Amino acid sequence: MRKDFILNFENVKKNFGQIKALDNISFNVNKNSIHGILGPNGSGKSTLMRILSGLIKSWSGNIFLHEKRIEKKSNKYLKSFGFMIEEPSFYEYLSAEENLKIFCRLLNYNFNVVFESLKRVDLYDWRKIKVKNFSYGMKQRLGIAQAILHDPDILILDEPNNGLDPKGIADMNRLIEGLQEEGKTICISTHILKDVERLCDSVTVLKKGKLILNSSIKDLMIKNKLINISSTKIPQLEDYLKNNIKSKIIRSSNKSLTLKSNFNIQELTAKIPKDIPIISIARDSGLTELFI
């Protein structure tokens, strides 16, 4: 087991009756990385997170934290984790401040951390307002606040960008990056694949409880050799690429196409004629294909 791994999953299995929610899942998460856990609904992402958080008790396999095996009967290891699993559910009849104080009391923490966390997610001015009056996006931010309350080493965030407006998503991504800069390891599950490519260092893809892929984003981009091009003249671009560069078009829409090519971005840009304007050109991880 390599020392730069903070979390190791080894043959993790969970059945709900006849349904295999997780089927022999094994992967590692690097220390101080942002690791994406992807998969369509019902792929087993939330089950994996619930197992890690101790909410699901009956499972088999091994999980190692800092090379130490997590014992199912003890939950002391949870001190190293901050969780936000699925949509954050709070005590709606209590204020944001009182909700966080509830979690503080569980861990015998000073209430100062409540105010620090609320400031961190821009909810300090809303601290006295009952959570039932919060928008979905505010609840998401409060979910992050409760997860970072005790300054954990690892954050497990399930769909942290859900329900956020574009500015909210940008702020959330900045917050996640900031947490990584502080030395934290972050596992996020999301459906927004662009965010995964931009934010994550590595990724695990699950499908119907099975592990489809575990790789760093960098390796994935090098291995898949996919390039995504946006243009105002996609049909012409598609014809040109097919006839002159012999590239395999993986997918195309009115505004962009993705092709498999041995050329790098500079070489390919130079080969495309000037009368086909390129809006953007970038490497593509191919996660969309895996996800679908």
Next chain:
Amino acid sequence: MTNLLKNELIKMIYKKRSYISFSLIIVLIPFIVGAIDHGGNSLEKSLYGQLSDSFLFVGSLINGYLATYIIIAILISHMPFLSTIVASEIVSGEYSKSTFRLYLARPISRRKILLSKLIVVFIYTTLLMFFFIFYSLFVSLLWLGKGDLAVFHRGLLFLSDGDVMWRFWLSFCVSNIVMITVSSLCFFISTISSNSVTPIIITISIVFVGTAISLIPIDLFQLINPYLFTGYVNIFLTAFYDPIPWSQISYMAMICGLWTITFIFLSFYKFENRDITE
């Protein structure tokens, strides 16, 4: 543990439903006391009508003590409805609203969390029973004043003014033991149910069936009734017997204690091993 208890008390205090039972009692008791005062004569006649042929009554038998005694007798069988309001949703409410997803993902044992919830249920039940009996007494004494308490026990039994107060304390203690058992049952169902209505419905159904068993004079029912906690809902009456049937009270405490321990054990077993998928 103190912090866990504080959390549970805060949750209970901030929830509006915690006050439903108290509000009902606050409104209902003066209404009944007023009705007893208003219809005192007819009540006296119906209670002691036949005895007035043999005895000469001077003054009125209707006073605050008798009114409280009547109120308890009327309402005690309905108290399980009110005392289980908190117990029914203290665990199931957290499943249904998914708040356990955040609360249980902490390095605190589930056992401690459930214990804190159980203690709050017991505190609520005890407070409610205390409030029910002593608020009734307060309103009744304020409205109707003191006097000797006349009850039926092997004929007509008069308990003097000075001999009554401790009996209300005893009635509170013994009826609280039964209500604690009822709350424990509801608490257990709350740990296995994902909505907060089911525990109340199941608990009240069990109390209803159990009470029916205690009232139907069939040999088999008479045989099993002493072992059911539901047969002791009216145990408060024994506090007004002379002498007090301590052996009957001790037996009731033992049976209710055994049921309570069973429900608590099952609650902890189910909760500690349950997968939280809500």
